Amino acid sequence: MWLQRDLTLKPHPRGFHLITLEVMTALPEIAGMRVGLLQVFIQHTSASLTVSENASPDVRRDFERYFNHAVPDGWTGFEHTLEGDDDMAAHIKASVLGASLSLPVRDGRLALGTWQGIYLCEHRDHGGSRRLLLTLMGEGR
Template identity: 35%
Template structure:
């Protein structure tokens, strides 16, 4: 099967649930692995709770706390004060994922969702590459 591209328009910093877009790429009745790869250096991927919106907000705030914009040692600010912190946050989350699929169904836990984590303040068009490999 071919490599597919998902385009995601973000509204700026925050987690975007992309579980539905991921599920749409899975062939019906197929079992295998769906590989996902981020193509950017200032965002990332994560699987985590998708039921309670407060959990998403907590995760966003946690990463802001770990890499705030006001760190004195930051030098890479070519694209603004959120430039270097966005790269720091991106190294704390995943850039690739391997997701198991059984008979056309993504094997996530009951409360799990797949997120694109946008770490830049301004809206962006992000591209995620995917490839499904079946048994």
């Protein structure tokens, strides 16, 4: 089975946001799969995706602090500055973290670890809604 679906996420403020529930809600067909893969692809260059700890909000805040320290907005060395101080920094953060995830599906659910969740990493102050392309492939039960 192959299935592909678009998911538009509501605008989120800058930061790291758990979106596992939104992704799972968009794909009820996962419940009928015995084994498979879900690819999640973000169709933007200033936001990204990652998998990390889903329990403590401290983790999400620490991610944001780290990336803002490592790649500061408005760094004087940036040439691409027409779209605001946060734009080029957002592109770099998105490139480092990545635009897609490949996640295993087993027995009707994502086979994530106990404390793992899918993050939308919003790197702009006003990024707007974000589009994801979800591609599910595998065998039914």
